[in-house]
Amino acid sequence: MTTTYDIGIVGLGAVGSAALYHASARDVRAVGFDLLDPPHTIGSSHGESRIIRRAYFEGAMYVPLLTRAYELWRDLDDKSGEALLHLNGCLTIGRSDGHLIVGAYESMKTFDIPCERLDPPDVHRRFPAFQIREDETALWEPEAGWLHPEACIRAHLKFAEQSGAEIRRNEPVRTWGASGGGLRIETGRGTYNIGRLILCAGGWIGPLLSEIHVPLHIERQVNAWFQPTADDDRFSPERCPVYVWEYAPDDVLYGFPDTGRGVKTGIHHSGDRVDHPDELDREVHDADVDALRRQSVRLLPQACGRVAESATCFYTNTPDEHYLIDWHPGLDRVVFASACSGHGFKASSAVGELLAKMAVGEEPVVDISPFRLKRFLTS
Numbered sequence: 001m002t003t004t005y006d007i008g009i010v011g012l013g014a015v016g017s018a019a020l021y022h023a024s025a026r027d028v029r030a031v032g033f034d035l036l037d038p039p040h041t042i043g044s045s046h047g048e049s050r051i052i053r054r055a056y057f058e059g060a061m062y063v064p065l066l067t068r069a070y071e072l073w074r075d076l077d078d079k080s081g082e083a084l085l086h087l088n089g090c091l092t093i094g095r096s097d098g099h100l101i102v103g104a105y106e107s108m109k110t111f112d113i114p115c116e117r118l119d120p121p122d123v124h125r126r127f128p129a130f131q132i133r134e135d136e137t138a139l140w141e142p143e144a145g146w147l148h149p150e151a152c153i154r155a156h157l158k159f160a161e162q163s164g165a166e167i168r169r170n171e172p173v174r175t176w177g178a179s180g181g182g183l184r185i186e187t188g189r190g191t192y193n194i195g196r197l198i199l200c201a202g203g204w205i206g207p208l209l210s211e212i213h214v215p216l217h218i219e220r221q222v223n224a225w226f227q228p229t230a231d232d233d234r235f236s237p238e239r240c241p242v243y244v245w246e247y248a249p250d251d252v253l254y255g256f257p258d259t260g261r262g263v264k265t266g267i268h269h270s271g272d273r274v275d276h277p278d279e280l281d282r283e284v285h286d287a288d289v290d291a292l293r294r295q296s297v298r299l300l301p302q303a304c305g306r307v308a309e310s311a312t313c314f315y316t317n318t319p320d321e322h323y324l325i326d327w328h329p330g331l332d333r334v335v336f337a338s339a340c341s342g343h344g345f346k347a348s349s350a351v352g353e354l355l356a357k358m359a360v361g362e363e364p365v366v367d368i369s370p371f372r373l374k375r376f377l378t379s
Helices: 014-024 060-080 099-111 120-126 149-162 202-208 286-299 345-359
Strands: 002-010 030-033 050-052 090-094 116-118 137-141 145-147 166-168 173-179 182-187 191-199 217-226 242-248 251-258 263-268 307-317 324-327 334-338
Touching: 002 014, 002 182, 014 030, 014 149, 014 191, 014 345, 030 149, 050 060, 050 345, 060 099, 060 149, 060 345, 090 099, 099 137, 099 242, 116 120, 120 137, 149 166, 149 345, 173 191, 191 345, 202 307, 202 334, 217 286, 242 286, 251 286, 263 286, 286 307, 324 345, 334 345
Parallel strands: 002 030, 002 191, 030 166, 090 242, 191 334
Antiparallel strands: 050 145, 090 137, 116 137, 173 182, 182 191, 217 263, 217 307, 242 251, 251 263, 324 334
């Protein structure tokens, strides 16, 4: 027996759960498929915290998308009654001529984002956990903070189901293709006729877009939660913001306050790269923790006691490390987004809404031209 839906969504992580939520709010019959039971711990959206900020060093082109994401996260936070969004501020730290400070400052000035420049004594006086160098500066963004990724995904899926969407957990999509005037999806459990399709399977999207040959790669990422050695509250969310720190040219450490599990930290774009998530080393090794401790102790000298917890996840990267959002070049009934290159969760609410709008024929409200596939295609 073949079941028919107006919209099918493959992948129910950060973007897919949001897309299903926004599709279900329209007058369509929607279904979502996931390899496992989201939220789970083998993808890119676990670990209980993801930074959200708008003074975006990755490029001012993201700020309209992020502005919309803030609105949507606030709405979801209010609707769920849970603490999904925590705005305790962000410090962007580095040399004044470094990539982070220059990029964040450009976004701040272009979109008039409330921020403040702080010198090293100012930083230590206001945030005593931090010891930045004399040749560094900081950009303080008070409206930044962090999101709880697992809770956000659960909320999107919960409200999507309440609006009539169906969720096919533990049902990976094997193949899809055109069929008559629509599309057909085949899984291990059945065949589905789909009017329009949204592909957002993260690290598993490559085989689903094999005919496009986008050069994506998977990058291992390690996080550790350290117990502070200070016995005061300097690492509490009230006194310790989230941070991103360019400790050497293009080398970035990021982290979060102690919310009960320890001070979480990670090094951005530093992991081994493979072709498929199944090839990842998911064990955390002493060398991984040593690398995190070695950098963290320079910025947060009293944050690096014993390791309370550690975990791996992964990035799905494009060659230029910018998002990939577009219509399928051969099938206008198919839209896709993936390869957020390690900085996608914060915008995922808006990307999911964008995909839902594109799938039902509405015009994107945010300019997607910087994220389209054509930048990787050769004539």
